[in-house]
Amino acid sequence: MLGAAAVSRAAQGAVPEAASMDKPATQPPLAPPSGRPYNPVVTLNGWTLPWRMNNGVKEFHLVAEPVVREIAPGMKANLWGYNGQSPGPTIEVVEGDKVRLFVTNKLPEHTTIHWHGQRLPNGMDGVGGLNQPHIPVGKTYVYEFTAKRPGTFMYHPHADEMTQMAMGMMGFWVTHPKDPSFMRVDRDFVFLLNAYDIAPGSYTPKIATMLDFNLWTWNSRAFPGIDPLVCRLGDKVRIRIGNLTMTNHPIHLHGHEFVVTGTDGGPTAPGSRWPEVTADIAVGQMRDIEFDATDPGDWAFHCHKSHHTMNPMGHDVPTMIGIDHRGVAERILRLIPDYMVMGERGMADMGEMEMPLPDNTLPMMTGTGPFGAIEMGGMFTTVKIRQGLARNDYKDPGWYKHPEGTVAYEWKGAPPLAERAAPAANRPGATVKVRKPTGHKGH
C-alpha cells in the first residue's frame, strides 16, 4: 500500500502523493524499490517514508500536521507531527543521492524543517528567518540537496521550536553508505528520544514547559507501548538513537556490551571506540551503538535515569517508608473513598495496585512480565534475542523461556550466616592513617 511504485505516471511533475501512517506498531523495513541498493533500517514504532524517482532525483513529501498518537495502550495524545504520526516517518537515502523534499504546512502556524547534521547549501538548512522565509500555513516549500555524507541524522522545525518540538515535530534520517557492505549489520534499529508534559487526564502537551516533562518516550511511545527490539541470536545489531528532549539520557543495555560506532558527525574511527554498557546521549546528539547478540533472552534496554522509566506521577509525594498509616487511612477514607496509602514499604506496590486513574492516564509503574509486575514506564523496553529467527522476522516472539536452572531462586536451606563488616579499627592488624586534605575546605 505504501510502495513508491503506487505513484501514477500522471502524478509525475506534480507534488508526489504524501503517504500516511495511522498504526503505532513497528513497520517492517522498507526494501528500496528503486534507486541504489542499501540495507534498510527498522524504525521503532514507526515507518520509513516511500519516495518516487523523478529524473534521477529522490522525491519525498512531508506533511506537517496535527496528529493523534497513541503513547501506549490506554493513552492518546494530541500532537503535531508529519504524515499521520509523531515522530514523522524515517527518511532513508544513499550517499550521493539527489534529494527533493516537498514540505506542506497543515499546522495552525508557520513552520520550517532543519535537516540536522547534513552538509547542504546554506539556504536549505531550514532556520526560519535566517536561511529562508517561514513556510506559511497552507503552503508547500521545496528543499533540494545532495546527501553528501553517510550517517545518522534527524529533522525538526527551526520555527517556534519550543512549541513545535514540545508537540512532537521531529523525524529520523539515515543516509546509507554507497557501498552496502560498509559497516554492514544484520539489524539496524532507529528511534528518537522525546518527552512531553501532559497532565494526567488530559491529551495535549503543555508547550511552556522548559524542563519538568512528565512523559519520557521513545518515538513518542512509553513503556509498555514501546515494541521490543527483536534480534536473531548471533546477529550484529546497530541501534541509532537521537535525543530531541531537553535533558541527557544514559541509555543502558543489559547482558551485552556495545561500542559507539557513529554519531551525527559520521562513523567513529575504529581506534577511538571502547566497550560500554551505557551511552549518555546529550541534548541534540545522536549515537550509533553496535553489539553482537550473543546471549538469548529478554534483555532490558532503558534510560538509566530512574524517573525516566516511570510515567506521570505527582512529584511532590513525600517519602513514606517506615511510616505507619493505620488509623489515619481509615479516617481519610471516610472523607475520600478512593484514598490509597502510598509508599509505606517503598513504591513497588504501585506496579500492581489498582488505584483509579483519570481517563487517558498511564499508570506510573506498569507492565507485566512472565514473573509479575515489571514496575516500569517511560523509556524502557527489551531487546529480545532468539535463536533461529528468519532474517527479516521482527515479530514479538513472546517472553523468553528460561532453560531449567537458569533463573534466580529462593534459598530453602538453613539461613546462611550474615557476614558484617567490622569497623576497620577493630579488625586485627588494621591501622588507620588519617591524611588531612590540603588546600581544600568545606568537604
Ligand SMILES: [Cu+2]
Ligand atoms: Cu532519560
